[in-house]
Amino acid sequence: MSTTTQVTSTTQVEAGRAEAAGYRWTTGGDQRRRRTGRLRALLAGGLVVGVGSAVTLASWTDTEWVFGAGGAGGEDVAAGVFEVQQNVWDGAGGGARFAAASTTATAAAASGAGQFVDRERQELAGTLAFTPLAATSLSPGDVVYAPMQLRTTAGSAAASVTLRGAVKGSGDDLFFSALRYAVRSGVERGACGAAAFAPGSPAGTSLVASGSGLAAGSVPGALQLSAGTDDAPGEAVDLCFAITLPGGSSDSLQGRGVSPAWAFDSQSV
Numbered sequence: 001m002s003t004t005t006q007v008t009s010t011t012q013v014e015a016g017r018a019e020a021a022g023y024r025w026t027t028g029g030d031q032r033r034r035r036t037g038r039l040r041a042l043l044a045g046g047l048v049v050g051v052g053s054a055v056t057l058a059s060w061t062d063t064e065w066v067f068g069a070g071g072a073g074g075e076d077v078a079a080g081v082f083e084v085q086q087n088v089w090d091g092a093g094g095g096a097r098f099a100a101a102s103t104t105a106t107a108a109a110a111s112g113a114g115q116f117v118d119r120e121r122q123e124l125a126g127t128l129a130f131t132p133l134a135a136t137s138l139s140p141g142d143v144v145y146a147p148m149q150l151r152t153t154a155g156s157a158a159a160s161v162t163l164r165g166a167v168k169g170s171g172d173d174l175f176f177s178a179l180r181y182a183v184r185s186g187v188e189r190g191a192c193g194a195a196a197f198a199p200g201s202p203a204g205t206s207l208v209a210s211g212s213g214l215a216a217g218s219v220p221g222a223l224q225l226s227a228g229t230d231d232a233p234g235e236a237v238d239l240c241f242a243i244t245l246p247g248g249s250s251d252s253l254q255g256r257g258v259s260p261a262w263a264f265d266s267q268s269v
Helices: 002-020 028-057 105-111 173-178
Strands: 084-087 143-152 159-171 180-185 205-213 223-225 237-244 258-268
Touching: 084 258, 143 223, 159 173, 159 205, 173 258, 223 237
Parallel strands: none
Antiparallel strands: 084 143, 143 237, 159 223, 159 258, 180 205, 180 237
């Protein structure tokens, strides 16, 4: 009983001192009531802030589309056109076979109408027409020559062309190894002969040097073909092949033959 009274008396004394010093004395119950009141005020404030945030975040939206190409009246993203054709003067394209060499561009154009065709597989390869004698009856030291042309088709991109070394389509391995050849570009059909390959000749440009084995090819991109326009093919480029059976070749080659096949690998540029 005395202990309880002492505590009560002490509390009352401390409260009096606090009030005298200008402070308000509060009991535990008063503090709990004040904290509860503050919490309610904060919750109320939070509700008000929440409503205000919802109104602030509302906004207009918009979406924009673009085509990579095409669309309303535009041109589509599309692949380009690339095609190279050959002319070996065999009339396969529908034109008349050349009866004689032409030395003028006008006559060549007239004679070569329809000569260009597309032959992308070895079994469809064009056949070079060699002169001045048949390539089927060579003797040691004989050289034969054959012209041809390459061009791009109408609408095609330009081309960078590499002549691949020959492969043996059929025939004898020894005869294939014995033959030698050369190729020059820029030599027209009428000039495709011995003079074009003479030492120091200004005719055309060498793609494959004289005396090369049949398996030798040109350097990459040795030949350039111009692009075709929408209405016309690219300008034709003349080529001249020379094949020789070297002098002093062995008698063991008599009666042998071979069918070499060359490929022109083209890449659009």
